[in-house]
Amino acid sequence: MVDNITSYSNSGRLLANHNPNATSSSQQHHENYCHKIHHQSSNIEHEDYANHELEDQASAAIKEQDRLLPIANVGRIMKQILPSNAKISKEAKETMQECVSEFISFVTGEASDKCHKEKRKTVNGDDICWALSSLGFDDYADPLKRYLHRYREFEGERVANHNKERENNSHG
Structure with missing residues (x-):
């Protein structure tokens, strides 16, 4: 049976040292580690969600732009009815x-x-x-x-x- 489980990050830094037979403080450390990993995973999921949201917003902006008449044309039409010295x-x-x-x-x-x-x-x-x-x-x-x-x-x-x-x- 494995008495001690040690986890390292990609950079070699110690992330967790877990002994299944250890005291509750060691278990708390492991739970904190698991929570940290879960939190990092959630952040990644949140970042993915945020990226998709940004893509959706960009897509919506394109759709919004496609939906509107060109503003230069609108301005030209508006100027036709106004005196030549009028500003819009x-x-x-x-x-x-x-x-x-x-x-x-x-x-x-x-x-x-x-x-x-x-x-x-x-x-x-x-x-x-x-x-x-x-x-x-x-x-x-x-x-x-x-x-x-x-x-x-x-x-x-x-x-x-x-x-x-x-x-x-x-x-x-």
């Missing part, structure tokens, strides 16, 4: 960035739900107009419908002109 604070731009991004997500989510129910995978302009109306934003839906109609006319003309140009180049 960073906080105002960030607030507007959050608001418009949330609004777009809200409307797009409604349009996406409609497409899902209709077993379609692509959200189109008509779906966005429908979502605006169904959410009570008729003041936005009607001008957007007119814009969408004009955009489609323009695109149709552009494609037709492009096709004519290609046809002329292939015969000339």
Whole structure:
């Protein structure tokens, strides 16, 4: 039978000297050693958890960044309505960035739900107009419908002109 168990760290430092037949102070020492090892293990687990948490936060930051419109674009749009000498604070731009991004997500989510129910995978302009109306934003839906109609006319003309140009180049 082993009378004495001695444990050393990787550096050769004595960690514990345990004698199973020893007095209670030696047992206390061993229990302290075991507690220390368990605590170190817990710290490692905690560090792993913290590392995963940091990775999750970084991932969330990326997702947050992907969710928001670019702040430079938001600032440019805000400046269009203001006098040329007006200044916009960073906080105002960030607030507007959050608001418009949330609004777009809200409307797009409604349009996406409609497409899902209709077993379609692509959200189109008509779906966005429908979502605006169904959410009570008729003041936005009607001008957007007119814009969408004009955009489609323009695109149709552009494609037709492009096709004519290609046809002329292939015969000339």
